Amino acid sequence: MPTPVSPRISQVRHVPIEKLLKPVERGSFPMDGFDDDFGDIVDYIFKITHWIWADRAVGQIYDYYAENCTVYTGFDVTRSVEDVVTGTLSMLQSFPDREMDFINVAWSGDPKEGYYTSHLGFSRMTNLGPSSYGPTTGRASRFFTIADCVSRDNQIFLEWLIRDNGAVAKQLGVDIHELARRLAQDDARQGRKPWFADTLESLPAVRSPRQPAPLDRPKKSLEDRLRHTLHDAWNRRLLNVLHDFYDPDVVGHLAGGREIAGKDGLIYHYVQLLAAIPDAEFSFDHYCDVVETDGVLAAVRWSITGHHRGDGLFGAPSGKPVYVLGMSHFRFEGENVVEEWTLYDELSILRQIYAEPATADGEE
Template sequence: MTTPVSPKISQVRHVPIARLLKPVERGSFPMDGFDDEFGDIIDYIFKITHWIWADKAVGQIYDYYAETCTVYTGFDVTHSVEDVVTGTLAMMQSFPDRSMDFVNVAWSGDPKEGFYTSHLGFSRMTNLGPSSYGPSTGRPSRFFTVADCVSRDNQIFLEWLIRDNGAVVRQLGLDIHELAKKLAQNDTRQGKKPWFAEKLASLPVTRGSRQAAPLARPTKSIEDRLRHILHDAWNRRLLNVLSDFYDPDAVGHIAGGHEISGREALIYHYVQLLAAIPDAEFSFDHYCDVVETDGVLAAVRWSIMGHHHGDGLFGPPSGKAVYILGMSHFRFEGEKVVEEWTLYDELSILRQIYAEPAAANGEE
C-alpha cells in the first residue's frame, strides 16, 4: 500500500487546541490566494471553524464562505452565504453550549483548482432552545459530523455536510420515525423535494439479476485499493474481501451513535444496509487522505441508491426509492483498517421512506 506523499502539513489527531491555534509556517505548502496567516489547508479549516463556532464569530462566515456557496446535506441544499449564516445562528440558538473536537482532517487538491478537505468533528451540546427537531428538551447530545469542503482564494464555495441526526434525535428522547413522518408531511404540504429527486426519478425499479462487473486490477495506492474493496463489497456483494481489509480488533463509530468493536461487527453493518436496500448501488464519489500522528487517514465520500425492500435498519420495507449520502474515514495501521467512522443521516433516509410518492420520486 502506497503512503500519501504531500508537502508537510498540520496534523490534528491528539493535538491540543492551544497548539493548533498557534501560527503555522507556510513553508513548502502552496496556499496561493489564501491569507498569509494560514500555513496550510488543514490549518485554514481548523482555524476558521474554531473562530466561527468556538469563538462565535459568526460574521466571519462572510469572509470565508463564497457569496454563492452551495451546501448539500442528506436532504436539503442551499446556495448562499446567507443560508450558511442563518443555519449557524439557528444551531447556536438550539445548542448554545456546543463544543467541537477536531478528530480528523484529510485533504487533496491545489490552490488553482481548489483544496478538498474532509473534516470529521465530535460535538458535545445541550438542547436549550427550539430546533428543527422540535421544542427544547434540555437534554445533552454527543455526536459526529463530517464536512467535506472545497476552498479556493480563501473561501469555501462547495460543501457536503452530514450530521449524525440519528444519534442526536435519540439522545434528545425523540422517536425518529415519528419525527421523520412529521417532516415528510411538511415536505408534502410545501411541495418540497430533496436535492437528489431527479436521481431517484431515473432509478430503475430493480437493479437487475446480474452481479456488478469487477473493476480493473488495482494499483498499490490506498485510493485504488479502497475503490476496489468498497465496489466488491457493496456492488458485487463479495463481503469476504472485508476480512483482509479490517484488523480483527478494528473499532467503528457508525451512524446512529453506534460504537462497535471487531471485524465481524463492522462487516455486519454492510449486511444490515444491504438487507434493508437489497438492490443498493454504491458510488465512490471522492477520496482524500493525510498522514496523521497515528497512521494514514483516508476519507471517502460515497452514495447509495436503491429501494427499501428489506426489514431492519429503517423499519418494515416500504418499497420506496432512497438516496444515501455517506462519508467514511478509515485509519490504517500498515495494510489494515484499525478504526472507522461512517456517517449518514438516518433522519433524511426515513424522511424519504415516509414521503408521499410524488415527493419521494420527484414527480409533479
C-alpha cells in the same frame, strides 16, 4: 501499503487546541489566494471552523464562505452565504453550549482548482432551545459530523455536510420515525423535494440479476485498494473481502451513535444496509487522505441508491426509492483499518421513506 506522498502539512490528531491555534509557517505548501494567516489547508480549515463555532465569530462566515456557496446535506441544499449564517445561528439558538473537537482532516487538490478537505468533528451540546427536532428537552447530545469542503481564494464555495441526526434524535428522546413523518408531511405541503430527486426518479425498478464485474483499474495506491474493496463488498456482495481489510480489533463509530468493536460487527453493518436496500448500488464519489500522528487516514465520500425493500435499519419495507449520502474515514496501521468513522443521515433516509405526494398547497 503505499504511504500517501504530500507536502508537509499540519496534523490534528491528539494535538492540543492551543498548539493548533498557533501560527503555522507556510513553507513550501502552496496557498496562493489564501490569507497569510494560514500555513496550509489543514491549518485554514481548522482555524476558520474554530473561530466560527468555538469563538462564536459567526460573522466571519461572510469572510470564509463564498457569497453563492452551495452546501449539500442528506436531503436539503442551500446556495448562499446567508443560508450558512442562518443555519449556524439556528443551531446555536437550540444548542448554545455546543463545543466541537477536531478529530481528523484529510485533504487533496491545489489552490487553482480548489483544495478539498474532509474534516471529522465530535460535538457536545445541550438542547436549551426549540429546534428542528422539536420542543426544548434540556437533554445533552454527543455526536459526530463530517464536512467535506472545497476552498479556493480564501473561501469555501462547495460543501457536503453530514450530521449524525440519528444519534442526536435518540439522545434527545425524540422518536425519529415520527419526526421523519412530520418532515415528510411538511415537504408534501410545501412541494419540497430533495436535491437528488431527479436521481430517485430515474432509478431502475429492478437491479440487474448479474453480479457487477470487478473494477478495471490497478491496485497500486491506497485509493485503488479502497475502490476495489468497497466495490467488491457493496456492489458485488463479496463481504469476505472485508476480513482482510479490517484489523481483528478494529473500532467503528457508525451512524446513529453506534459504537462497534471488532470486524464482525462492522461487517454486520454492511449486511444490515444491504438487507434494508437489497438493490443497493454503491458509488465511490471522492477520495482524499493524510499522514497523521498515528497512521494514514483515508476519507471517502460515497453514495448508495436503491429501494427500501427489506427489514432492518429503517423499519418495515416500504418499497420507496432512497438515496444515501455517506462519508467514511478509515485509519490504517500497516495494511489494515484499525478505526473507522462512517456517517449517513438516518433522518434524511426516513424522510424519503415516509415521503407523500405533494398536496394542493404544494402544487405549482
